[in-house]
Amino acid sequence: MILVGQYKDNIMKPDSITQGVQCAHCGEQCDRDYIITNDLYFCCEGCKTVYDLLSEHDLCGYYSMDDPEVISLKHLAHKSMERFAYLDDSEIVESLLEYNLDGKAQLTLKLPSVHCTSCVWLLEKLPFINSGIIRSRLQLAGKSITIYYDKEKTSLRSIVELLTMLGYEPELSMATVQKEGQVNTNRTMYIRLAVAGFAFGNTMLFSLPGYFDEGMNLMASHFSLLFSGLNLLFSLPVILYSALPFFKNAFAGFRSKTMNLDIPISMGIIALYGRSLYEIFSNSGPGFMDSFTGLVFFLLIGRLFQKKSFDALEFDRDHSSFIPLQCTVLEGEKEISKPVSSIRIGDALSIHNQEIIPADSKLLSVIGHIDYSFITGESTPVELIKGGMIYAGARVIGPTIKVEVKREVSRSALLRIWNSEPVSKSESKLLLVSAVFAKYFTVFTIGLAILGGMTYLPDISSAINVFTAVLIIACPCALTLAGPFTLGNIMRLSAKKGIYFKNPETVMEFGSGSSIVFDKTGTLTSSLEGQVEYEGNILLRDDIEMIISGCLASTHPKSRMIAAWLSKRNDIGNLDGIRCDMFKEIPGSGWISHFRGHEIQIGSSEFIKQTKESGVFLSIDGIQYGRFMIHEGPRKGILPMLKRLKDDVKITTYLLSGDDDRHAYHYESGFEGEHSLRFHQSPEQKAQFIDALHAQTDDEVIVMVGDGINDAGALKKSDVGIAVTEHISSFTPGCDIVMSSKVLPHFDMLKNYAQSGSSIIIGAFIISVIYNAIGLTLALMGILTPLFTAILMPVSSLTVIGFSIGMTSWKARHIPNAESE
Amino acid sequence: MEVIFMLIGFSVLVAGGFLIAFTWAVKTGQFDDRTTPAIRMLFDEQKDEDISKE
Numbered sequence: 001m002i003l004v005g006q007y008k009d010n011i012m013k014p015d016s017i018t019q020g021v022q023c024a025h026c027g028e029q030c031d032r033d034y035i036i037t038n039d040l041y042f043c044c045e046g047c048k049t050v051y052d053l054l055s056e057h058d059l060c061g062y063y064s065m066d067d068p069e070v071i072s073l074k075h076l077a078h079k080s081m082e083r084f085a086y087l088d089d090s091e092i093v094e095s096l097l098e099y100n101l102d103g104k105a106q107l108t109l110k111l112p113s114v115h116c117t118s119c120v121w122l123l124e125k126l127p128f129i130n131s132g133i134i135r136s137r138l139q140l141a142g143k144s145i146t147i148y149y150d151k152e153k154t155s156l157r158s159i160v161e162l163l164t165m166l167g168y169e170p171e172l173s174m175a176t177v178q179k180e181g182q183v184n185t186n187r188t189m190y191i192r193l194a195v196a197g198f199a200f201g202n203t204m205l206f207s208l209p210g211y212f213d214e215g216m217n218l219m220a221s222h223f224s225l226l227f228s229g230l231n232l233l234f235s236l237p238v239i240l241y242s243a244l245p246f247f248k249n250a251f252a253g254f255r256s257k258t259m260n261l262d263i264p265i266s267m268g269i270i271a272l273y274g275r276s277l278y279e280i281f282s283n284s285g286p287g288f289m290d291s292f293t294g295l296v297f298f299l300l301i302g303r304l305f306q307k308k309s310f311d312a313l314e315f316d317r318d319h320s321s322f323i324p325l326q327c328t329v330l331e332g333e334k335e336i337s338k339p340v341s342s343i344r345i346g347d348a349l350s351i352h353n354q355e356i357i358p359a360d361s362k363l364l365s366v367i368g369h370i371d372y373s374f375i376t377g378e379s380t381p382v383e384l385i386k387g388g389m390i391y392a393g394a395r396v397i398g399p400t401i402k403v404e405v406k407r408e409v410s411r412s413a414l415l416r417i418w419n420s421e422p423v424s425k426s427e428s429k430l431l432l433v434s435a436v437f438a439k440y441f442t443v444f445t446i447g448l449a450i451l452g453g454m455t456y457l458p459d460i461s462s463a464i465n466v467f468t469a470v471l472i473i474a475c476p477c478a479l480t481l482a483g484p485f486t487l488g489n490i491m492r493l494s495a496k497k498g499i500y501f502k503n504p505e506t507v508m509e510f511g512s513g514s515s516i517v518f519d520k521t522g523t524l525t526s527s528l529e530g531q532v533e534y535e536g537n538i539l540l541r542d543d544i545e546m547i548i549s550g551c552l553a554s555t556h557p558k559s560r561m562i563a564a565w566l567s568k569r570n571d572i573g574n575l576d577g578i579r580c581d582m583f584k585e586i587p588g589s590g591w592i593s594h595f596r597g598h599e600i601q602i603g604s605s606e607f608i609k610q611t612k613e614s615g616v617f618l619s620i621d622g623i624q625y626g627r628f629m630i631h632e633g634p635r636k637g638i639l640p641m642l643k644r645l646k647d648d649v650k651i652t653t654y655l656l657s658g659d660d661d662r663h664a665y666h667y668e669s670g671f672e673g674e675h676s677l678r679f680h681q682s683p684e685q686k687a688q689f690i691d692a693l694h695a696q697t698d699d700e701v702i703v704m705v706g707d708g709i710n711d712a713g714a715l716k717k718s719d720v721g722i723a724v725t726e727h728i729s730s731f732t733p734g735c736d737i738v739m740s741s742k743v744l745p746h747f748d749m750l751k752n753y754a755q756s757g758s759s760i761i762i763g764a765f766i767i768s769v770i771y772n773a774i775g776l777t778l779a780l781m782g783i784l785t786p787l788f789t790a791i792l793m794p795v796s797s798l799t800v801i802g803f804s805i806g807m808t809s810w811k812a813r814h815i816p817n818a819e820s821e
Numbered sequence: 822m823e824v825i826f827m828l829i830g831f832s833v834l835v836a837g838g839f840l841i842a843f844t845w846a847v848k849t850g851q852f853d854d855r856t857t858p859a860i861r862m863l864f865d866e867q868k869d870e871d872i873s874k875e
Contacts, residue, residue: 117860117863120857120860120861120864121864124864137857138857139854139857140854140856140857140860186853187847187850187852187853190847190852191843191844191847191848194840194843194844194847195840198836198837198839201836202836223825226826226829230829230833
């Protein structure tokens with residue numbers, strides 16, 4: 001136990017109780033109700049458990065890591081591990097396992113809370129804690145862990161419970177189970193690139209002697225046959241393997257009769273290769289094999305850059321990400337944890353506080369409070385009485401309720417919102433533009449090549465020379481590099497700023513957005529703490545539970561906010577046991593409740609103090625304690641941003657809200673007149689509003705900014721759907737862009753930045769057109785040499801890449817970085 | 822000058838060897854995660870108390 005002793009020095013010793021102490025596990029300031037064991041202070045039972053667990057297995061070195069950003073476990077202490085009971089179901093376990101043989105099994109779990117070096121250290125030491133785990137390997141970038149374990153000695157459930165106890169609760173939802181083994185396409189990409197690079201290097205080497213004057217260097221002619229042969233050999237895997245994706249895309253374009261830039265590229269590649277073959281076999285020249293391999297190599301680099309997506313983010317979510325994996329089924333008196341997929345109509349379910357209802361059901365309890373904010377955006381919970389219908393996706397607030405399933409999970413109303421429209425978004429405008437461009441480009445190139453060749457007739461060999469030279473040099477390689485590199489770099493830099501794009505096209509679309517529609521609840525306002533403030537006597541844990549008990553019983557939105565804020569701030573996860581004995585609400589004034597023999601009153605100043613002041617006042621047992629100040633306004637910095645968008649950027653902005661118009665006055669300055677503020681909007685109406693905007697204006701690009709599933713329809717309907725999230729790793733509806741709520745105040749800057757992408761691409765186009773013009777002139781004059789091609793092609797590609805990356809980095813310099821979470 | 826044939830043969834062999842090694846590395850997933858191994862190699866086996874002194 002030397003380790004513990006050494007580690008103890010790192011903890012701040014309490015000078016006095018008032019100053020507070022730091023928790024030995026998570027380092028957070030302890031509240032009044034800390035736990036002391038062996039001179040160590042813990043903020044909660046959860047942290048103490050983890051500490052004990054670690055010290056028991058001599059793993060306290062964890063705390064002496066440079067920067068252990070340890071996860072606070074306060075909220076976990078109260079959570080029951082019973083909810084993992086469904087992991088005992090062998091069918092579910094089977095579906096999660098990747099490998100299962102001879103009593104050994106392997107699976108990969110997603111751990112959203114993994115974030116630092118200490119996590120790697122601890123999680124890879126799992127075999128020390130649970131001897132059934134043979135090996136654990138963490139992938140920090142993908143936030144996932146691969147665990148190989150002995151099924152005889154341990155079970156999946158105990159592994160998941162262990163992870164949860166350590167503060168890394170795995171993400172387990174229907175989507176995790178349903179997904180098939182994902183093939184890593186990046187791997188093939190790397191190999192293609194490596195083959196092209198290998199061939200490029202070697203062909204360059206063997207082509208070099210051919211570029212010297214043969215009279216000066218006899219060696220060249222002496223070995224020319226060998227070098228040509230080797231070049232031919234090296235070029236084979238490039239054309240047959242590395243260049244395959246371009247041919248495939250071009251062929252797909254032909255078949256669907258849509259033009260894409262891969263068609264002229266494939267034409268260029270084939271011309272280049274064909275002519276090189278001809279020259280080598282006819283012994284008329286060294287061929288262009290080095291240019292050919294180099295071209296494919298550079299094109300593949302561009303493609304890789306384009307393809308690099310963000311591992312940690314998922315953009316295409318469907319309903320299954322929102323539905324939990326398991327739920328509690330009541331069979332007689334017993335509560336049994338069952339997988340959601342096995343729920344049948346008529347089953348009785350028991351749904352606890354904060355749990356999501358998996359299927360449309362009828363309420364069996366006398367009364368129930370249901371939060372539909374996830375579906376409708378309405379932040380006030382709905383009170384239902386026995387027999388009322390509850391729709392899947394709703395969250396239960398307050399006491400546990402019993403429901404009877406009325407519709408199967410797969411036929412719930414949640415799904416109807418999701419599937420109300422076929423997922424086909426109007427085809428990306430960028431694709432259309434590039435298709436048009438590709439069409440003209442191809443026609444122009446072929447035309448020029450034929451014309452150029454014709455002028456040399458009847459000299460057939462010169463004519464063919466010029467014809468192929470034009471096709472080769474006009475190959476839009478620099479053009480195709482400009483897009484991926486500019487947009488790819490914008491994506492990369494934007495990710496640092498806290499905004500994540502689904503793909504390069506989205507960057508363009510976002511930049512060209514001309515109307516922006518904002519959702520209010522959760523997007524412009526924050527549902528997290530910070531909006532409620534308390535001033536007055538210090539609240540003890542008992543006091544807090546007293547207040548929460550009453551607030552939960554009340555249906556007033558302000559009570560709800562206070563309860564949410566208090567439980568969040570003090571990490572009271574399980575509100576089940578907190579139920580008041582007596583509750584009386586006086587509409588318009590406040591409420592009185594009894595809890596463990598105390599009387600709590602909360603309400604307006606008239607109600608509590610007989611004075612007129614703002615805020616929600618609190619009195620316990622007749623003693624005035626203090627007041628809660630509730631700010632339901634928009635997030636900080638939102639209004640100036642909206643103003644800038646409206647006045648400087650000249651963009652039409654709209655506000656949609658599922659809420660009532662109580663707080664409309666906050667937003668009037670940020671939007672253009674009354675017609676752009678819309679309240680009482682259902683999810684369907686939100687989607688219809690986007691449709692209406694589309695109908696008004698044909699060529700406008702509509703951006704929808706929202707959160708929650710209540711915006712899912714509108715996000716899908718819009719040209720660019722942006723999901724705002726408090727934590728990048730938490731889940732968001734299907735969308736094109738995921739944005740951290742922290743960066744919303746400089747939304748306008750990000751939009752301008754995305755917009756600069758198109759001008760940078762145009763700049764890069766101009767550069768490559770200049771190079772092409774030089775090359776084409778030489779090609780038409782019939783004096784294009786392999787040496788010149790070998791130099792011009794890489795130089796033009798490199799200039800374009802340099803320009804794109806340089807400009808995008810320069811433009812990003814003013815945008816503040818998002819604070820790391 | 823015939824030695825060139827041999828030299829070229831060797832150079833292609835060596836370069837090809839690297840290509841095969843790289844392909845193998847990619848196929849066995851060594852490029853899937855490039856951050857964690859860099860962190861992992863800094864951990865000492867068992868001797869935990871030394872870490873803080875680094």
